[in-house]
Structure formats: structure tokens, C-alpha cells
Amino acid sequence: MKRIRQLLQGSPLKLTRAACIFALLGLALMSYSILDPRAIPVIVAMSVGHVFGISAFLCYLLAIVLDMRARATGQSVSQAPTDTSHDSHR
């Protein structure tokens, strides 16, 4: 529950970045299973790879929902200049 609450309170940009990283991990596993089709790579791609992919898409959807909610309440959290975590990386 704590994790879910943290996720819901997280900024859409952070969630989207997490989604990108999950998706990249999933894509890497799936691509590796094609290049090296042995038992473990194929099984890992079809299990862990798909879990990464689904997590990525869920994070992305959550980010969109949070962004829409923020826009509805008048807070523009998705704009890069107002995102403090984003600015701090610059």
C-alpha cells in the first residue's frame, strides 16, 4: 500500500522515466532471446521480459492519469520547467 501511495504521489515525469527504463529492460531481454534462442534466454524473455513490458505500460498509463488529474486541478506538473526533479538534473 505504501508503494502504491508513493507511486500515486509521484510526478508523471518520474513515472514516465521509470516506464521507459522498464520498457528498455523488457525489450533488451526479448531481443536477446531472438539473438540467442537457448532455453534460459527464451524463458526469461517470455516471463521477466513480459513483466517488465507490462509494468512499463502500467507506469505510463498511471503517469497519464496523474497528469490529467493534475491538469484538471490546475497544476501543470508535466511541464519540464515546473518539474523540480527534472530541473535538478540540469
Add this chain to the structure above:
Amino acid sequence: MHSSWLGNVALLTAAAAASILITFLVRRPALGLTMKLWLLLGIGVLPALSAVTSTVTGMEATTHREFCGSCHVMAGHFQDSSNPRSQSLAARHSRNPFFGDRACYVCHADYGMYGYPVTKLGGLRHVYLYYFGGYWRMPLAEAERKIRLVKPYDNLNCRQCHTTTARVWRTVPDHESLRAELDSNRVSCASAGCHGFAHPFNKRTSAL
């Protein structure tokens, strides 16, 4: 590695999705509508396409002889079936284009209604036994002595191609006299005295 157009589609879509995602992570643009649509493509559409095509390609790869031979305990079976001079049942069937590169799968697949998932679950059991059941560390000679089929080979698999209703089959006296035993798998088509073992190299000399 078996190159297939589906595998290429999986790699291309993965590369396209990765380029979108890396661009987003490096450039860190604002999350506007255009970016959201690009991300939908990079996180949703393209990875989904890549997942479907890589799954089909992966499942297809598991039916290839090289895949079965990729575990060292199957090296003897793989070498014998690939040997153009071997006269074992497995080798002769592997030289037949219908079996060819998928000979292990064609002969050992369960042909029941749920044959495909049942066969794949059996394959998962093999992987489990290999990595957690001690086969991983087992010398080849010991593996060839110890590893046996979990249940008697089903004659129905032979009968997928070799019909037992044709006149030629029925004119063989042994076929007719052993019909009940063959139907109930009490006598195997691939046994000594019948058509010989499929993989005779790992049988005791007395059994041949």
C-alpha cells in the same frame, strides 16, 4: 540462430521503440500531447508488437533440433540425428524433409487436443531438471545411461504418419498379431525386434 521474418520484425520494432525511449530519457522533453503519443508508440504499441513476434519466434525456436541439442546431455542424441551416415530411426527421420530441422519436436510432441501446451510444459520440466535436478553437472556418459523417457513412447506418434489401416501395414504378420499390444503401447514400434531403437547409441548392448 534461425533467421525468420518474425524475428526480424521483433528486432526492428524493439530497436524503433528503444530509439524513442532513449531519446526521451536523454533529451528530457516536456510531457506534452505529442510526446505522450510518441511514448504510447515507444512503450505500448511497438513493445507489444515486439513481445508478440518475439514470443512466436521463441516458441518456434524451441521446436528446432539445435535448441534441444543446446543442453549438453542431449549432445549424443543431437549428433546421432545429425549424422548423415547414421542408420538409427532418429537419424533416418531427421533426413526426411518433413521432420528435418524439427525432428525432435515432430516425434516427441504430444498430439492430443492440448498437445502444444502439454509439450511446452514438458519442456519446462526438462529445463527445471537440467538446472535444478542435477543434469547440469552430469557428465554426458552418465546422462546417456540415466536419462530416459518419463513414460513409454506413444506409438500414436509413429502412427501420425505410418497409418495402421492400410493394406501394406496389415499384411505384415507381426503387425496384426501385435495389434492390441501396439494400440496399448505395451510393445513399442521403436524397440528391438521391431523397427529398432530411435536412439540406439545409449542402449545397453544386450538390449539391442
